[in-house]
Amino acid sequence: MSHSRRKPVAAAVAVVLALTMTACTQEAERTSSGLIKITYASFAGPSGLPAKFGKEKGFFEEQGLDVTFVEAQDPVGLVSSGDVQIADSDTTSAVIAAGKSAPIKIVSSMYRTKGPFYLIGGKNVRDLADLKGKRIGIGRKGSGMEVYTRYILRENGISESDVTLIPTGAYQPAYAALESGQVDATIIHEPFVSLAESTGVGHLLAKGWDYLPTFHTGVEITSTRFAEQNPDVVKKFLTAYFRSAIYAKEHQDEFRDFAISQIKVPAEVQASALRREEPIWENRPEVDASALRDTQEIQRELGFQDTVYDTSEIVDDTYLPSAGDLAAAGSAR
Known part of the structure; x- marks a missing residue:
């Protein structure tokens, strides 16, 4: 640490x-x-x-x-x-x-x-492979949301040096950061995943509990x-x-x-x-x-x-x- x-x-x-x-x-x-x-x-x-x-x-x-x-x-x-x-x-x-x-x-x-956390991508991120070189919201620095983000990236062959991790906060601030283009993807809670899907702001890339079930x-x-x-x-x-x-x-x-x-x-x-x-x-x-x-x-x-x-x-x-x-x-x- x-x-x-x-x-x-x-x-x-x-x-x-x-x-x-x-x-x-x-x-x-x-x-x-x-x-x-x-x-x-x-x-x-x-x-x-x-x-x-x-x-x-x-x-x-x-x-x-x-x-x-x-x-x-x-x-x-x-x-x-x-x-x-x-x-x-x-x-x-x-x-x-x-x-x-x-x-x-x-x-x-x-x-x-x-973890009720979801990694969602914006309009210029089609899948997890597209995250290289992108800016990713992690919620609060040092939080469980960052743990999930880094673990999902690692399991998909993406190192921390391949991306820019940005603390955006959770809930509405995280959604606003994606919507405004401050980040290209973000870890986030529901109902903001469903909101992003319904508005076209973003789409689901990964469910946190699929990667860290325990x-x-x-x-x-x-x-x-x-x-x-x-x-x-x-x-x-x-x-x-x-x-x-x-x-x-x-x-x-x-x-x-x-x-x-x-x-x-x-x-x-x-x-x-x-x-x-x-x-x-x-x-x-x-x-x-x-x-x-x-x-x-x-x-x-x-x-x-x-x-x-x-x-x-x-x-x-x-x-x-x-x-x-x-x-x-x-x-x-």
Whole structure:
């Protein structure tokens, strides 16, 4: 790993440890009506929508929770400082931070763990071979989106020196970079693949999970302190989180309409996006230890990580909802 990649991680962990020294006891607060207050740092964009949909449908209130959503820009820091109680996190950031002694626990997978990333080409890129000499958007530097991009290129005989990799951001900014010609291709999420296809801005070159089927991309994290003091709250949250995702997948027309209200794409585009992602929308809370090891090995192979950490002390599966918990969670209100 280059020094430029090491320094941000080291700095983040140092901040986390400093914050931990002054952290107060994290006991659950309640509303006047008795609901337990939770601040939850959710991913922006499509990845965070099922939980937001679930709040609207009443699944969190059903578990006795009053959840406030904030954006997960620095999930490890937010959870460690106590500013939020639970957060979405990319798996590699959580593992590396915890491996460096950040006081966090991975308590479940997200509703999908295979990378929902797609490499799409613009009008002057017909196929993967055309990427040589081109400018390619990678999302955020050092992110899982860059990992997928570099791996796909390598597997197709294209070296980093053959292309120009450009951080463009994710979601709408990535789409805008392709549409404006800032890049010739980009790694991106749905529904922007389907939008590019429908408008003629771009077309699909590769699905990320076809290349890295065991690369783990999303987990739920909380602080060690909060989990120890509020185990029932963590389990209630995860029950509501997964019941929300299950309901969204089982009621796709209803979820599609909600997603459209948040992202503002045509109904047929969102419907196409949901169909394409059905295979990776698994709704499995368990965290696969072998997938975490595969993920770290790939990170190390590509220079994003020096050490492969033992995750047995990082992952705590005692809060996972059972199949019975999820089935008993009730229908939407």
